[in-house]
Amino acid sequence: MAVDLLLGLQWGDEGKGKIVDVLTKNYDIIARFQGGPNAGHTLEFDGIKHVLHTIPSGIFHKNALNIVGNGVVIDPVIFKKELDNLEQFKIDIKSKLVISRKAHLILPTHRLLDAASEAAKGKAKIGSTLKGIGPTYMDKTGRNGMRIGDLELDNWEKKYRALANKHEAMIAFYNVDIQYDLKELEDEFMKAVKALKQLTFIDSEEYLYQAQKAGKKILAEGAQGSLLDVDFGTYPFVTSSNTTAAGACTGLGVSPGQIGRVFGIFKAYATRVGSGPFPTELFDEDGATMGRVGNEFGATTGRPRRCGWIDLVALKYAVQINGVTDLMMMKADVLSGFKNIKICTAYTYKGETISHLPYNIESENVTPIYTEMKGWAKDLTKMSSEEELPENLMDYIKFLEAELEVPIKIVSVGPDRTQTIHR
Ligand code: IMP
Numbered sequence: 328m329a330v331d332l333l334l335g336l337q338w339g340d341e342g343k344g345k346i347v348d349v350l351t352k353n354y355d356i357i358a359r360f361q362g363g364p365n366a367g368h369t370l371e372f373d374g375i376k377h378v379l380h381t382i383p384s385g386i387f388h389k390n391a392l393n394i395v396g397n398g399v400v401i402d403p404v405i406f407k408k409e410l411d412n413l414e415q416f417k418i419d420i421k422s423k424l425v426i427s428r429k430a431h432l433i434l435p436t437h438r439l440l441d442a443a444s445e446a447a448k449g450k451a452k453i454g455s456t457l458k459g460i461g462p463t464y465m466d467k468t469g470r471n472g473m474r475i476g477d478l479e480l481d482n483w484e485k486k487y488r489a490l491a492n493k494h495e496a497m498i499a500f501y502n503v504d505i506q507y508d509l510k511e512l513e514d515e516f517m518k519a520v521k522a523l524k525q526l527t528f529i530d531s532e533e534y535l536y537q538a539q540k541a542g543k544k545i546l547a548e549g550a551q552g553s554l555l556d557v558d559f560g561t562y563p564f565v566t567s568s569n570t571t572a573a574g575a576c577t578g579l580g581v582s583p584g585q586i587g588r589v590f591g592i593f594k595a596y597a598t599r600v601g602s603g604p605f606p607t608e609l610f611d612e613d614g615a616t617m618g619r620v621g622n623e624f625g626a627t628t629g630r631p632r633r634c635g636w637i638d639l640v641a642l643k644y645a646v647q648i649n650g651v652t653d654l655m656m657m658k659a660d661v662l663s664g665f666k667n668i669k670i671c672t673a674y675t676y677k678g679e680t681i682s683h684l685p686y687n688i689e690s691e692n693v694t695p696i697y698t699e700m701k702g703w704a705k706d707l708t709k710m711s712s713e714e715e716l717p718e719n720l721m722d723y724i725k726f727l728e729a730e731l732e733v734p735i736k737i738v739s740v741g742p743d744r745t746q747t748i749h750r
Contacts, residue, residue: 329587344368357385360578362550367626398578428476454601532580564603
């Protein structure tokens with residue numbers, strides 16, 4: 328059985344959590360493959376909103392097993408808070424959630440290093456979520472990291488101490504004013520590690536291999552978005568993992584040939600949180616309306632998200648590098664009420680019109696070229712079938728499908744599980 332893959336095609340916050348939750352009934356296993364608590368996957372059903380950071384979005388379904396894959400970085404403190412929040416829902420966590428031994432640990436000093444690095448960058452800061460993501464992946468590729476499997480060793484605290492001491496020296500090297508009480512942070516960390524050790528650690532690549540052989544259906548859940556990919560995103564304003572399809576292979580240990588469908592999620596417009604180029608960003612009333620109606624605030628940091636029109640140059644690039652087979656368009660309801668909708672179909676770049684994503688997309692290098700379509704006024708949030716959708720929205724959908732050359736299979740018209748139109 329193939330492994331299907333779900334990932335974001337923009338700068339994150341596309342609505343992956345909601346769609347994983349909607350699709351989980353079709354799968355036996357949901358496996359997160361990269362990122363960490365920088366993610367905020369929001370799910371809404373039965374009038375309750377849930378935000379997950381590290382735990383896969385299939386956790387609310389009775390029959391699905393949730394795997395935190397080797398490509399994920401885990402902060403035990405945040406993980407424990409997530410577990411505590413889930414307690415009230417009487418989920419049998421121990422049988423439904425397992426962690427790869429090869430996933431790396433975020434130490435308290437990784438978080439401090441993140442803060443020190445951003446402070447030292449000043450205006451050039453990345454706008455990181457400050458969850459320690461960059462420093463943890465740096466230790467992973469630098470071959471200094473600590474993994475979940477280390478917690479099973481007798482001497483893990485010795486290893487921890489050596490790494491934390493090294494980090495403290497590095498923090499001092501940054502020479503910025505970072506206030507912290509390491510003892511307090513470490514007490515919290517050690518408590519959280521104890522809670523984490525109650526869960527089952529597995530060799531997840533072997534587990535997934537056997538599960539596939541046994542015919543289990545597996546969905547790999549991505550975090551962040553393709554334009555934040557460390558290789559293909561708007562570097563250096565990116566996260567530190569491969570958020571694109573290839574990341575699922577390295578982040579779970581499944582071979583490229585085992586990937587089946589690739590579900591690409593995008594918003595009907597575009598948003599970005601943190602620094603970095605965003606060619607179609609709006610600084611006017613239209614952008615403010617998208618932010619207000621779409622409730623565009625980061626699920627992890629609460630920061631307001633920057634908003635703009637959809638960018639098909641960037642979206643086509645994401646479809647291409649991920650090999651997307653099915654598209655899912657989120658937050659169509661937020662565009663209700665706009666008289667006209669703009670779609671960026673090309674850029675002017677160094678005096679030429681181009682339709683591929685160039686090396687440099689800062690505003691001084693590219694100017695978006697827009698096509699305009701008529702908007703729609705109707706409230707979509709109570710609609711449940713394609714037949715009810717306004718004609719102008721259908722024209723918008725068809726235009727995007729023609730440009731992207733991939734069918735849009737789901738149109739989301741609100742945050743709730745039920746506000747999902749399948750096509
Ligand atoms: P980091 O991964 O926390 O270091 O953040 C690097 C950049 O990616 C910053 O611009 C963040 O705002 C952005 N980012 C990280 N995770 C997410 C996410 O889950 N959604 C949206 N943006 C994110």
